[in-house]
Amino acid sequence: MLSLRKKMGVTAASLTGLLALSSCSVLDAQATVPEDWTPRGAVKITVAFAPGGGSDRSARALAQALNEEDLGFNANVENKDGGSGAVGWSSFLGEEGNGNSLLVAEGAINILPILYDVEFEYTDFTPIALFAEDSRVVVAPADSPFEDCNDLIDAARTDRVLAGVSGLTGADAIVRTALEQAGGVEFDAVPFSSSGEVVTALLSGNVDYAPVAASVAAPQIEAGEFTALCSMTAERYDDPVLADVETAREQGIDATVSLWRGFFAAGGIDEVQRQYWIDAAKRAIDSGSFDQYIEQDMLVPTELYGDDFADYLAEYQKEMEAIFS
C-alpha cells in the first residue's frame, strides 16, 4: 500500500511537472507583444486567501471595477488559499510571462519568505499598484483594567499579559512585536487561526488584549463589547467610532504598523502589458465601487503605482527583515 502510494505520488508529481512545463511552452508561445496589446477572454485574479476575507473582497472589488469598464475581457477571482498565503503566491509563479493574470497581495508576501522556505519572493512578480494601507486597533475586553497601550506595557513588566494573535505572519504578529520592541517587554500570545476566533476570545475574556482590524473593532466598540486601547496607525481613523481612539504615537509609544494591500501582475511580462495594467488599475482604483470597498473595510487609502510601488516594497522588505529575523 505504502509503496504503491509512494510510486503513485512520484509519478503523479513528475507527470504534472513535465506536463506543466510542456504546456506552458506550447501555450504561451508569444514571441513579441504588439504595441496595442490588450488582454482578451478571461483575466484571472488570484487571491491567496479564502473567500470572504479582506484580500478576497479587494479582489472582487477590483474585478467588478474592471468589468464595469467593459475593456474587452472578463475578470474573475480565483481563491487559492492555504499556508497563510504561501499556496496562492507560489502557484502564481506558474503564471510567469502571462499578461492575462493578476494577483492580489498584502504585506505577508514580504514576511513569508523571511520565515519560511517558500519558492517565491515578492520580486518574482511585477508590482502594479498599491491601493491601501491597513493597520490594527489594539482592543481589550470591555471589563478590562487596561485603558491604553501604556497600561499593557506596564502590566507586562510585572505580570503575564496574554495577546490574542491571528496568524503568525500577518499584521497581528507585527503589532505584538512592535509593542514589545517599543516597550521593552514581552507578551505571551495565544495563536488563533482567524480574526473571528480572536474576537470570540476577547469577548469571552480568554485573552487580555488583541490587535484587530478597524472594520472588526468598530462595531464591537460601538456596542460596548471592547475597549479601544490604541490605534497602530500614524494618524487617527476618520470614523465616527474610531476617531476617539488615540494612536500609539500619541500615547508616547514609538510604534506604527502598516500592512499594504496591492496588485501584482505575473513576473516576466512585457513592458506594454505592465503599462496597460498600471493604467487599468488607476482607473479601477479611482472608480466608485472601489472607493466603497476601501471605506467599508476602513482601510487607509494610499495609491502608489509601478516603480513607486516597487520602491515602497523594497523599503518595506527591509523593515520586515528587521522585525522578523
Next chain:
Amino acid sequence: MIDNLVLGFQNAFTPENLLWCFIGVLLGTIIGILPGLGSSTGVAILIPVTLAFDPLTALIMLAGIYHGSQFGATITAILIATPGEASSVVSTLDGYQMARKGRAGPALAISALGSFTAAMISLVALMAVAPVFASVALTFGPPEMLAVMILGLSTIVVFASRNVLIGVAMGLGGLLLATVGVDVGSGTARFAFGQVELYSGIPFVEVMIGLFALGELLNQLHQGAVKPIRARFRDLILTKEDLRRSVPSTLRGTLIGFVVGILPGAGSTLASFMAYGAEKKFSKNRDQLGTGAIEGVVAPDAATNSSANMNFVPTLTLGVPGGATTAVLLGAFLMYGIQPGPLLFENQPGLVWGLLVSFFIGNVILLVLNLPMAPVFAQVLRVPYSYLYPLIIFTSIVGAYTVANNSFSVWIVLIFGVIGYAMKRLNLPMAPLVLGLVIGPLLEKSLVQTSALGDGNIGIVFESPIALVILGLAVLMVFGGRFQKKLTQSVMGGRKGGKGGTRNGSAFVTETSSVEAVGELADEIRADERAAAAAARDSRPDRRGDGPSGRGGGTPPPDGD
C-alpha cells in the same frame, strides 16, 4: 418577537425575494450534489452576481445556496457513495447501504424530511433565543473546545464497535494525516517536503472523494457483475415503520447539531459524526447501523442541518463566523455595506428578520422540491454500471478539480482512491479515519491554545467545570459500552458478547449484505448465501435487533422473487 416576525415576513415575502430564494436553493442543491464544490465556494462564486441586488435579496439567495447545499450533499452520498460535502460523509455509511438494498427512495426522502424537521426546530430556537446561545458559545474557550474534540474523538469507539483496536488505529492514522501542513502554534510546515500545496494540509474534501467515491467504485469493479438496482415502487416511498424509527433519531440529531453548531469553528461535519455516534450508542436499532438503517441516515442529516442553522448564532449576534460558509456570508455583508457585529439585530432588524424568515421559506421550498424528487433521483441507480462508473469518475475528478482549481486535488483523489479500495478489500472502517482527519486540526489547535493559555499547563482543562462534564461524557462514550455489553451478555446468556460470537456476527453481516448488494438476482446467489439471505428475511419482523439474527434486518420484503 412577534413584531419582528411580522417585519421579517413583510420583508421576505416579496415576489422578487421569493424568486431569488427559489433560485438560491435550487443552485444550492446542485452545488451540494456536486462532490468537491462546497457551499462556501458556491456562495463565494455567486457573490459578484448578487452585488447588483438589494442586500436582503442578495443575502436571501446566498442563504438559499447554503441551505440547498445541505440538502443536496446527501443525494450523491446515498446514491453513489460520493459525499457532496464534508458533512455528508456519514450519510454514505447507511444511506449507501440502503440504496444497495433498493431503498434509495426512502433514504433520500427521510434525509429531506429529517433535514427539514431539524431546520425548523433549530430556526425557531435561533429566532427565539439567539442571544442566549451566543453567551453560551462564549463560555467555550480553548480548554472547553479541547474537551469537545476529545469527546468527538471518543466516538471512534462506536464507529468500530466490534474491533475497537482497528477503529483506534484508523483514527490515529487520520490524526497523523491531519498533522501534515503548517501548524497553528509555530507556523512550521510539517511533512510537506517542500510541496506548497501541502502547507494547508492534506485537503480533506479530496481525500473524502477518493476514499468513498473512487474506493467504492474500484471495489464494485472488483466484485464484478454489478447489476443496476431496480427498486419496486413500494420500495421507493417511506413506510410508517420508517417514519416511526426516524423520529427519535431526528430529535437526537437535531439536538447534537444544535450544540455543536453554536460553538464557533466546530463545524457541521463534527456534528454529523457525533450524531451517528450517538445513534450507535442509543438507538433501539443500533445493531443494524452500518447495514442500511434509516436511523444512520436521518440522524446525521438532522445534525448537519441544525448545526448549519445554529452557525448563524455567532454570525448574527457576535459578528463572528460560525463556519466556513458563514464566514463568506459575513464577507458578503461587508460588500453590501452592512457592518456585521453585535449591533446587527438592533441596527438592521428588517434585514436580519427578513433573512431569518427566508430560512423558513427556503427550507419549505427544499422539502417540496426534494421529497417528490427522491424517487426520481433513485432512478439514477438504474443506469447500467458500465455507464454509471465512468460518470462517477467524471463527476469526482471534475468536482475535485473545482475545490482548488488545481490538478493537485485530482492526484489526491486518485491516491486516496487506491487507499480506499485497499481499505474496502481488507474491510477496514473508513469513518474513524475521516473522523481523525476532521478532528485532528481542531484538536491540535485547541491543544496549542490551551497550553498557551495555561502557560504550558494543559491541566487547566480540569479547572473548567464545562470541560469536566464533556470529558465525563467522553469517558462514558468509551467505557459505557463495556458495561452495557457485559450487562446484555449476562442477560442474554452471552449470545451477543464474547469474541467468538462477535466474529460470527461480523462474518454474517458481511455475507448477507453482499447478497443484498446483488439485489434480487436470485440466480446469482450461491446456495449457502441464499440460506443466509433467507435467514435474514425470516428475521425481518423481529426488528428489535436483540439477537444475532436481528442484525440482518432491514432487508427488502421478499415479494417479487
Next chain:
Amino acid sequence: MTATPPTTTARAPRRTVLIAYGVLIAIGAAFAVGAAVSYPLLLENSQVGPGLMPLVAGSALVLVGLLLVRQELTTGSVLEGDGAAVDTSGEDIAKRRRTHRKLLSVMGLTVVAAALIPVLGLLPVMSMLVFVLSVFVERRPWWQALLVAIAAFVVAYVIFVAVLMTPLPFGIFNPDVWSRL
C-alpha cells in the same frame, strides 16, 4: 490485494492482513520518528509544539499496530468496516486475472486522463475518458458511449462554466490560445 475470507472459525493468520498492519506500523513509525527528528515537541513557555501530536499519535499507532498483529497471530482479528467486500477467494484464476486487468486499465486510463488535464483541458479529457472506458473497457456500442460522454460534457459545462463561472482549464481547446497564434 486478495480479499479476506470471511471465516467463522479460528484460522491461520492472514498474510495480507498482516501486511496491512505492518503498513500501519510503518506509517506510525515514520510520523513519530520524523516528528522527533525535525520538530520541537514543546515551544518556549512549554507551549505545545509542532512535534507533539505526530510523535504521540505516531507512537500510539505503532503500539496499536503491534497489538493488532498479536491479535491476528493468536485469535485472528476481526475485520469489520463499511466495505462489505465479497469473498472472491473461491474464484478461478482466469476470472481473477480478468478483474485485475480491468481494475488496472480503469485506474491506468484515469491516471493518464488526469495527467492530460493541463494539455487537453479538464472537461474535454474527462469526457473522452467516459467514452474510452465505456467503449474499450465495457464494450458498449460506440454511438451510445459518445452520446453519454457528450451529455456529461454539456451538463458539466452548463453548471460549471455557464452558471458558476468556475475557471476550468481548456488546454489546447482554449479559444484564447488559438487567437494568440
